[in-house]
Amino acid sequence: MIAMFGDEEETREKIDPWGSRAITDYSHIYTDFSISTITPEAKAFFADKTFLFERDIIIGERNLGEIVDLIRKKDDFAIVSGFATSGDLHYGHKAVIDVYKFFRQYTKRGYFAICDLDAYVSRPDAKIPSLAASQEYAVRDVADVLALGVSERDIVVQSGRDAGYYDFAFQVSKKLTLNTMKATLGHTDLGKFSAAYLQIADILYPQVENGGMPTLVPAGIDQEPLLRLTRDVARKFKSTYDLTVPSSVYIAHLPSLQDFTDKMSKSKENSALMLTSSEQEMEKVVSNAITGGRETTEEQRKFGGNPQKCSIYDMYKFNHPDSAFVKGVCDRCVSGQLLCGEDKKVLKEFLRQDLKEHAKGRDEFLERARKIVIKK
Amino acid sequence: MIAMFGDEEETREKIDPWGSRAITDYSHIYTDFSISTITPEAKAFFADKTFLFERDIIIGERNLGEIVDLIRKKDDFAIVSGFATSGDLHYGHKAVIDVYKFFRQYTKRGYFAICDLDAYVSRPDAKIPSLAASQEYAVRDVADVLALGVSERDIVVQSGRDAGYYDFAFQVSKKLTLNTMKATLGHTDLGKFSAAYLQIADILYPQVENGGMPTLVPAGIDQEPLLRLTRDVARKFKSTYDLTVPSSVYIAHLPSLQDFTDKMSKSKENSALMLTSSEQEMEKVVSNAITGGRETTEEQRKFGGNPQKCSIYDMYKFNHPDSAFVKGVCDRCVSGQLLCGEDKKVLKEFLRQDLKEHAKGRDEFLERARKIVIKK
Known part of the structure; x- marks a missing residue:
């Protein structure tokens, strides 16, 4: 359901x-x-x-x-x-x-x-x-x-x-x-x-x-x-x-x-971060992600970015356990300190760890999962 | 189904x-x-x-x-x-x-x-x-x-x-x-x-x-x-x-x-002969059954009845094991020998036996039936 x-x-x-x-x-x-x-x-x-x-x-x-x-x-x-x-x-x-x-x-x-x-x-x-x-x-x-x-x-x-x-x-x-x-x-x-x-x-x-x-x-x-x-x-x-x-x-x-007005969908390219992503797949999606950044580095430093329209920020907001860290990202983005490139790099590192741990747990549960679903 | x-x-x-x-x-x-x-x-x-x-x-x-x-x-x-x-x-x-x-x-x-x-x-x-x-x-x-x-x-x-x-x-x-x-x-x-x-x-x-x-x-x-x-x-x-x-x-x-153009329905009076009928219920339904008989005994003797429009005959046709008997009923009705009263009397006797045997079998199976339907 x-x-x-x-x-x-x-x-x-x-x-x-x-x-x-x-x-x-x-x-x-x-x-x-x-x-x-x-x-x-x-x-x-x-x-x-x-x-x-x-x-x-x-x-x-x-x-x-x-x-x-x-x-x-x-x-x-x-x-x-x-x-x-x-x-x-x-x-x-x-x-x-x-x-x-x-x-x-x-x-x-x-x-x-x-x-x-x-x-x-x-x-x-x-x-x-x-x-x-x-x-x-x-x-x-x-x-x-x-x-x-x-x-x-x-x-x-x-x-x-x-x-x-x-x-x-x-x-x-x-x-x-x-x-x-x-x-x-x-x-x-x-x-x-x-x-x-x-x-x-x-x-x-x-x-x-x-x-x-x-x-x-x-x-x-x-x-x-x-x-x-x-x-x-x-x-x-x-x-x-x-x-x-x-x-x-x-x-x-x-x-x-790819579009913060749409929801994640695995059927659209670079739209979703799958829990089964390889490191390479994850990096590709994050690299291509749309952000709330400005056209140029200069503008970004001067006017700051917009986390409200940033898919990188959304990933932190939904998934990062440390609220102080997430708030810090927001502040540093708005103030122009944090550029999108660095932001993406940090997200990749976070997801790399997260996906690695998840993949390990997942592999261990696959056999059990089969028994749960297919009873006969 | x-x-x-x-x-x-x-x-x-x-x-x-x-x-x-x-x-x-x-x-x-x-x-x-x-x-x-x-x-x-x-x-x-x-x-x-x-x-x-x-x-x-x-x-x-x-x-x-x-x-x-x-x-x-x-x-x-x-x-x-x-x-x-x-x-x-x-x-x-x-x-x-x-x-x-x-x-x-x-x-x-x-x-x-x-x-x-x-x-x-x-x-x-x-x-x-x-x-x-x-x-x-x-x-x-x-x-x-x-x-x-x-x-x-x-x-x-x-x-x-x-x-x-x-x-x-x-x-x-x-x-x-x-x-x-x-x-x-x-x-x-x-x-x-x-x-x-x-x-x-x-x-x-x-x-x-x-x-x-x-x-x-x-x-x-x-x-x-x-x-x-x-x-x-x-x-x-x-x-x-x-x-x-x-x-x-x-x-x-x-x-x-009650109406040979309609099918049996337990919700209409005298329409259906239930397998659970008591002898009295069965006799009431048969007594009230419509037949292919004529208005008067004289006409019936003279012109014969119509088994094609007779619910008594239908009961024989569907249920009586002896085809020679059923055919005999048909012939005697058409020729005017068999009157509806006698026809109903014989049917009642047939159904009395049938229902009695069925009731016995049914009672024996009720407990088993409950186990089949309600498993827990």
């Missing part, structure tokens, strides 16, 4: 009501949709716990207050996230995992959905020719997810669940009409409808199985239509199942390194 | 392209749809094996010749049938089971689908409030099916299958478009679409699991739209799975005992 990345470009425009071309302009999502900005109280509560709020990686929420209360009281809630397996993962996927892991530490119930089935049913055969192909992606993705520190017991592979899950996913379709689907998702593709049923089941089934409980869904902002359907279905099942309407936090898109 | 009976009356008109009011007029199905009449060769082949063809209980076929060849060569094929569990079964359901059992003896691979999940997702909550309610119907229906002689190992309960089955059912949706569904089924109900995916998976999944093999589907004639979708999906998956396009035989509807 939460097929945040990897959708075919030609259809994403329709799925995403506010258009992927304008994802850096988030202001209207708070008015067009019932997404709230993060309250000062929530920001204060999380300030000493994570940089995800202060760095605007989590940019919106619905009913997060309830989850904050549970964290304060050390009560349990379910946290559910995941993604469709349509190829290797990039640093944008890592942001989802970072948010998942952050909230996961406050509860015992984590569900990270590996959506191999919905990836296949929602994409043309030209992109994913079979469920088996999608499962091969899933093996690689699960290795990444484990290497990034998600616990194996959280991982739920969509193609290999128990009958109750699928029974529920089919029941979801009964609570939705063609008009609702068309109005909410902007298309009438029956395979994509099925993907939505599965994603809604991914979010709600933990409650069907274990009884109603508060649930938090970290999701990309373009997943709000799916979450709206999920809340709708949860309410409609109220006489059948004990379901709590899920809370959600919305994650900003890590922009493309 | 093959939700031959029990659909809500208000929607059946739309699902059934030739209208349930005219089901006794079968001639146009051979021209409007690609259903063939039974060839003289097939009739001859089956003449000494069953009365199902000569009595026009099986009224049409698609590619039955292939199955006949396999029977001659003693080769295996899959036989798949079943029904939705939306209430107790009547003698119309028994006709489907009779046809299933007949072909089942010629092959090792039988699949009788108990469609509790599709029954629930395709019907309003007012009719079936939950999957659990549908499963309760399934328990009773499975006991009936076992008592009628279907082997336990043939029974596949839709709500409790393995992941591969559901994965395939969701994949089916990818191969169908909204336009196809609308044109073929005459509605855009997403729950009923899901029921169709499940039914198509019921028919094709044995081949996904075991490799392509000829498959025969006995189905009510109003299921041809679903079978058309099934053939369409089988062809579309040809590069992904090894699938043979299924053959089918079409079963005439056992008419209502």
